[in-house]
Amino acid sequence: ETGVTQTPRHLVMGMTNKKSLKCEQHLGHNAMYWYKQSAKKPLELMFVYSLEERVENNSVPSRFSPECPNSSHLFLHLHTLQPEDSALYLCASSPDRGEWEQYFGPGTRLTVT
């Protein structure tokens, strides 16, 4: 596998479920990001990790919980979500934090019922 991969590609969950999104990058990058893309809205930055340390939490509700066990893997743990959380969740990486070119995964299309 090369680049940035995300699993699952599609996820449907109820509001009381707990699920996790996974992201893996094979680029040797030090920074990883979670973005949310809702319909007709810009990509919104959610979290930034640099060298496995969370350096930014962009006012994201606590029902979204990120985890970065190493520089190649990033998770987004989801619990008690709301229907308005339905969106495309994109993971990205860059050589270091602040690099202007980011490499994106294909995204997970999440539907909360």
Next chain:
Amino acid sequence: DQQVKQNSPSLSVQEGRISILNCDYTNSMFDYFLWYKKYPAEGPTFLISISSIKDKNEDGRFTVFLNKSAKHLSLHIVPSQPGDSAVYFCAARENYGGSQGNLIFGKGTKLSVKP
């Protein structure tokens, strides 16, 4: 309030003609501007960038123009090809006194190139 604006949600162009995608921004602390291209079911991929100290950058069929006084940038694709049909996102990077920040994205413009 949106700092990066793409006011045209869609654009349709004939193959072989020029496509011009526009982007406006409000934050004078942006130091780098980028265009990303996104096909359905794929993540955005980097296309071309321009530093705030330049006014033009060219890469093959793609040219980005920056007008700092107007806080406006545009992406020109010439000649346009059907494979260019995608959503194009404008993005800008914040720079606060040497501390580089995050990318701020626009909503995207969907380009359709008709054969």
